[in-house]
Amino acid sequence: MNTEEFLKYMNSGLSVDGNSEVHKYMHKLAQEAMKITAELNSSYHEPKEVCRLFSKLTGQEVDSSFALFPPFYTDCGKNIIVGKNVFINSGCRFQDQGGIRIGDGTLIGHNVVLTTLNHNFEPELRSSMNPAPIIIGNNVWIGASVTVVPGVTIGDNAIIAAGAVVTKDVEANTIVGGVPAKVIRSI
Numbered sequence: 001m002n003t004e005e006f007l008k009y010m011n012s013g014l015s016v017d018g019n020s021e022v023h024k025y026m027h028k029l030a031q032e033a034m035k036i037t038a039e040l041n042s043s044y045h046e047p048k049e050v051c052r053l054f055s056k057l058t059g060q061e062v063d064s065s066f067a068l069f070p071p072f073y074t075d076c077g078k079n080i081i082v083g084k085n086v087f088i089n090s091g092c093r094f095q096d097q098g099g100i101r102i103g104d105g106t107l108i109g110h111n112v113v114l115t116t117l118n119h120n121f122e123p124e125l126r127s128s129m130n131p132a133p134i135i136i137g138n139n140v141w142i143g144a145s146v147t148v149v150p151g152v153t154i155g156d157n158a159i160i161a162a163g164a165v166v167t168k169d170v171e172a173n174t175i176v177g178g179v180p181a182k183v184i185r186s187i
Contacts, residue, residue, distance in 0.1 A: 001025045003059065003078055010079060010097050010131050015120070018127025026076070026097060033057060033077040041071040058082075079116075083138070088112075098131030098150055103138035109162065110144040118150050137172060157187060 098116025161177025
């Protein structure tokens with residue numbers, strides 16, 4: 001298996017059985033991601049170097065307008081796509097095997113967690129995982145300590161209040177907050 005085959009499988013939404021070829025490749029990518037994030041997080045880097053390291057992590061060139069304040073953590077990296085003028089603040093954790101797409105102009109606050117994998121509910125199948133992407137539109141503002149669960153789409157211009165747990169899609173031009181997140185008002 002190679003990275004292209006892995007991403008095609010993960011983006012298909014099919015279940016990943018524990019100890020399968022896909023699962024083993026997932027662990028291989030995790031080792032690579034840990035090396036790159038250790039380098040990213042170990043000392044100060046000029047913004048251009050942060051872009052270079054993040055590009056290496058994702059396997060895709062990020063725009064020079066991208067900014068990130070380390071530390072940053074991921075256990076894959078290869079299924080993250082970021083647009084232009086994206087800012088990711090410190091302490092964020094992205095579990096991106098199921099795919100994370102971040103639109104232009106998006107701001108992501110401190111300690112945000114984006115998760116794209118769920119385990120099966122049945123105990124005998126618990127080691128299997130179900131990927132589902134997180135899609136974040138343009139000009140979204142995600143406040144500090146937000147958690148977004150697998151399969152959620154956040155519409156353009158939405159604001160997610162600090163500390164929210166987003167379990168359902170968020171419409172464009174709305175503010176949501178709470179646990180679970182609910183609409184507070186329209187923008």
